[in-house]
Every structure is written in structure tokens, then in C-alpha cells.
Amino acid sequence: MMKQKISYFALVLAGLIMLAAIFYSLNSGISAQASSGAERYTVKAGDSLFIIAGKYGIPVAALKQANGLKSDWLAAGQVLIIPLNSSTGQSKAKSLKAILAERGITDPWSTLKIVINKTNHSLSIVYKNTWLKTYPVDIGSGGLADKQVQGDLKTPEGTFYIAEKSVLSPADYYLGTRWMRLSYPNAEDAGRGVRQGLINSQTGDSIVNAINAGKIPPQRTALGGGVGIHGGDIPSFGKDWTWGCIGLSNGDVEDFYDYVSVGTTVIITK
Incomplete structure (x- = not known):
């Protein structure tokens, strides 16, 4: 025993x-x-x-x-x-510039597109079918639903393009150091607006014509406007603090600003 x-x-x-x-x-x-x-x-x-x-x-x-x-x-x-990057021995986030150089992408202005997922709060830079880098974002304080009208504080969904770019110096308190206006409202928004009686057919045609020409569509209609991608994010703003725009930190928006151009495709999904 x-x-x-x-x-x-x-x-x-x-x-x-x-x-x-x-x-x-x-x-x-x-x-x-x-x-x-x-x-x-x-x-x-x-x-x-x-x-x-x-x-x-x-x-x-x-x-x-x-x-x-x-x-x-x-x-x-x-x-x-x-974890450390096996090739560099560093864990610091790679800049988009470094990623483009590693992949031998020499013409990003004509090949990159931006994909934004509102649920994941992410903005990704995509080259053809390759996702190069993803940044955290905040969206409109009006919630996850698609933008419908002026003042609803929602972020629109659909396919847009960068219609205007601006370096802000000195930095704006809310917009930060970079601003990229999006082509909202797009042709689909114009059609919806006419069907719902928010805008008349003449205004709808003006929006469609501007989109077809790659210009800034009318911004002061019942559909709203002034939607863009910008910096300015600071902790005191909290989560989803914008009026419908896509907000990033100044450092993140500056990281990719120089590699996209007026005309770059921007896809926003829920």
C-alpha cells in the first residue's frame, strides 16, 4: 500500500x-x-x-x-x-510607400482603389485584387444605415470617386491635415432622390451629368453633400464622430494621400 x-x-x-x-x-x-x-x-x-x-x-x-x-x-x-517582421526584424507598421516599393508598384495613382467597410470600421488600399494596407476609421454618428438626406449624419454606401483633394495647413480641428471630397451623391442617389420626390428631374440630371464628366456633383440638394475622407481623429472625439465622412488619424490619412488622386475609385460597403 x-x-x-x-x-x-x-x-x-x-x-x-x-x-x-x-x-x-x-x-x-x-x-x-x-x-x-x-x-x-x-x-x-x-x-x-x-x-x-x-x-x-x-x-x-x-x-x-x-x-x-x-x-x-x-x-x-x-x-x-x-510579431516581428521576418525580413526587417521590426514590428512597426509599414508605410504604404514601403509596401508599394516592395511589390514594385510604380504607378499607384492609376491602379489603386479604396475600399471602406463601415461595419469593420476599416479603409483598405487595394491594388488590382491585392489588399495592401488597412487603416481603422470612424464613420458618421448617424449609425450604420446608408445616407438618405442632408443632415442625417450617415455615411453613404456605393461606388464613388475622389472628386477633390486638399492639404490643410494649418490643420483643421475636425478635418485634420488632409481632405478628399467624394462624388456623393452619385447617379444611383440621384435616381432615388427623384423617385422619392427629394429632388426634381432637372437636379437629378445635373448630378448624373457631373458624375459622367468626373466632376463634383451638386452639393447643396436635399440628398446632402460634403462627404469625404479626412484626418482629425483624436481620442476625445470618441467613436463614430463625423457628420457622415470617413475619419482617420492625421498620420494614417497622410500615409496614403499622395498615392491616390482625383478620380480614384472609392467603394463603401456596410
């Missing part, structure tokens, strides 16, 4: 030693990565693995592996380790 007890306790002790060794190994791996320069990122409301990985130019799988994540679920306040 005594021998059986000793054998049982020895087995338990061996198991505890093995668990401790595994824990130490895992913890050492994380510590080594952190001490070697890996960056830490605190998850904010509205973040996703896709947005964070895009910000740092790393695969989602690498981000999940570095943090032992089994699912895509994240909580605000959660701290993630950003």
Missing part, C-alpha cells in the same frame, strides 16, 4: 514538473519576443484582427499565432504582441 502511494505521488509530481516546463517554455518564448523589440498593441473598440494585421503589414495568421488566439474574437483593452 505504501509503495502504491509513493508511486502515485511520484506520478503527480512528474506531471506537475512537466506542466511547469511547458509553461516556462511558452512564457520564455513570449518574453524573448517582447524583449527583442516586438511591439505591443492595445485593442480599441471597433478593432479586428484584420484591421490590426493590416496596420502592421503582417498576416492575420501570424498575429493569431504570436498571441495564442484560437478565434477572431477580441476585447477592447486586450493587449496583443505584434
Whole structure:
């Protein structure tokens, strides 16, 4: 009986030693990565693995592996380790300029497009069918629904183009350092406006003609206007603080501003 007890306790002790060794190994791996320069990122409301990985130019799988994540679920306040880039040994987010250079893209002005997902609060720069970089954004304070009329504070959905670009110096308090006006309302909005009696057919034709010519459509109709992509985002503004525009930090909007042009396609989805 005594021998059986000793054998049982020895087995338990061996198991505890093995668990401790595994824990130490895992913890050492994380510590080594952190001490070697890996960056830490605190998850904010509205973040996703896709947005964070895009910000740092790393695969989602690498981000999940570095943090032992089994699912895509994240909580605000959660701290993630950003794995080192294998080629540079750095975890700092790559600039769009660096990404374009790595991929040998020399004519971004004619080939890039912008894809915005309102639910994910993301703005992605896309080259042909390749997603190059993703930035976190805020949208209109009126909610996720599609923009309908002037003053509803909603962000429109559909296919648009950049109709105007401006560098703002000094920076505007709300618009930040960069402004890109979008071609809202578009032809589909014009048709809807006529059907709903919001605008007359003459105004609808003016909108369609402007869109066909690649110009700025009429901005002072019942459909609203003045929708764009801009900087100015600061923590005190909170979440989804714009009047219907797409808001980014000044640093993020400056990162891609020079690589898009008047005429660049902008697709906004829910």
C-alpha cells in the first residue's frame, strides 16, 4: 500500500514538473519576443484582427499565432504582441510607400482603389485584387444605415470617386491635415432622390451629368453633400464622430494621400 502511494505521488509530481516546463517554455518564448523589440498593441473598440494585421503589414495568421488566439474574437483593452517582421526584424507598421516599393508598384495613382467597410470600421488600399494596407476609421454618428438626406449624419454606401483633394495647413480641428471630397451623391442617389420626390428631374440630371464628366456633383440638394475622407481623429472625439465622412488619424490619412488622386475609385460597403 505504501509503495502504491509513493508511486502515485511520484506520478503527480512528474506531471506537475512537466506542466511547469511547458509553461516556462511558452512564457520564455513570449518574453524573448517582447524583449527583442516586438511591439505591443492595445485593442480599441471597433478593432479586428484584420484591421490590426493590416496596420502592421503582417498576416492575420501570424498575429493569431504570436498571441495564442484560437478565434477572431477580441476585447477592447486586450493587449496583443505584434510579431516581428521576418525580413526587417521590426514590428512597426509599414508605410504604404514601403509596401508599394516592395511589390514594385510604380504607378499607384492609376491602379489603386479604396475600399471602406463601415461595419469593420476599416479603409483598405487595394491594388488590382491585392489588399495592401488597412487603416481603422470612424464613420458618421448617424449609425450604420446608408445616407438618405442632408443632415442625417450617415455615411453613404456605393461606388464613388475622389472628386477633390486638399492639404490643410494649418490643420483643421475636425478635418485634420488632409481632405478628399467624394462624388456623393452619385447617379444611383440621384435616381432615388427623384423617385422619392427629394429632388426634381432637372437636379437629378445635373448630378448624373457631373458624375459622367468626373466632376463634383451638386452639393447643396436635399440628398446632402460634403462627404469625404479626412484626418482629425483624436481620442476625445470618441467613436463614430463625423457628420457622415470617413475619419482617420492625421498620420494614417497622410500615409496614403499622395498615392491616390482625383478620380480614384472609392467603394463603401456596410
